[in-house]
Amino acid sequence: MxxxxxxxxxxxxxxxxxxxxxxxxxxxxxxxxxxxxxxxxxxxxxxxxxxxxxxxxxxxxxxxxxxxxxxxxxxxxxGLYGDDDWENLEIDSVVDTITDLRLKLTQVFREEDETKKAADQEVLINETFPYYLERLDKIAAQNFGHMAAKKLTWADFHFAICYGMFAFIAGEDTLIKYKNLVKVKDNVESIATIKNWMRERPVTDF
Missing domain, CATH: 3.40.30.10 (Glutaredoxin)
Known part of the structure; x- marks a missing residue:
């Protein structure tokens, strides 16, 4: 073989x-x-x-x-998936929603016109982030510190990675008030294999 x-x-x-x-x-x-x-x-x-x-x-x-x-x-x-089709739907839905927010951030980040970029960033921080993060925080509360299925899934990993990008644009003080989302991030980063990887991986801005 x-x-x-x-x-x-x-x-x-x-x-x-x-x-x-x-x-x-x-x-x-x-x-x-x-x-x-x-x-x-x-x-x-x-x-x-x-x-x-x-x-x-x-x-x-x-x-x-x-x-x-x-x-x-x-x-x-x-083993980071759901136990049935509905749980998988919940997971995929949250993953896609987090991706939507990440893409909105990326669009602003890549804007070359500095005046438009500043205006778009203001909308992102004052309108877009609160809209998404308040709803995602509620989902995390309903799932006991997870993004779906009331357990650790790959949706938690997706949010934990995106948290750093969101905090970079909106400011850590903005993100920290969403306690349930912070818990999601902390739950992922407390896993031994993830902690080891975060120490060992190449140091990069993003």
């Missing part, structure tokens, strides 16, 4: 979209090769990838992109 090749997660040298599948692998003790590309490397391999985007997940010679799809696949393998 041939031995399986170590899976690979390929991305740039920052957390970004690859950190969710990385954390899920670390939680489930799935050994993987953490490939971090510079721009020159990426320019070389980009034409060979399925859609010219990262991250990529490679397993036994098969390659897929899309970080959420990769993370969902890995979550099933390591």
């Amino acid at each position: 041939s031995q399986k090749v170590t899976p690979k997660i390929t991305y740039f040298n920052f957390r970004g979209l690859a950190e969710l599948p990385r954390l899920i692998c670390k939680y489930g003790k799935i050994n993987f090769e953490d490939i971090r590309l510079n721009q020159e490397d990426w320019a070389t391999i980009k034409p060979t990838t399925p859609f010219g985007v990262l991250p990529l997940y490679e397993e036994d010679g098969k390659i897929c992109n899309q970080s959420i799809a990769i993370s969902r696949y890995l979550a099933k393998r390591v």
Whole structure:
């Protein structure tokens, strides 16, 4: 019987979209090769990838992109999924909602017109964040410090990763008042394998 090749997660040298599948692998003790590309490397391999985007997940010679799809696949393998279809629907719904908020943040962050960026950031902080975070905090309260299914799932990991991005834009003092969401983040970061990864991973801004 041939031995399986170590899976690979390929991305740039920052957390970004690859950190969710990385954390899920670390939680489930799935050994993987953490490939971090510079721009020159990426320019070389980009034409060979399925859609010219990262991250990529490679397993036994098969390659897929899309970080959420990769993370969902890995979550099933390591027990971070729901017990039934409804729980999985709850998890997916929260994951997609968190992604919606992250994309709104990213759009502002990438705006090149500084005047428009400042105006958009003000709307993000004063309107968008409160709208989403108040509702997500209520969900976390109903699930006892988790984002769905009243237990640890990959939705918690997704929020814990995004928390840092949200705090960077809105300010830690804004995020800290959402006590149940802070609990979600703390629950994830207190897991031994995650704590170890956070100490060992390359230090990057995002």
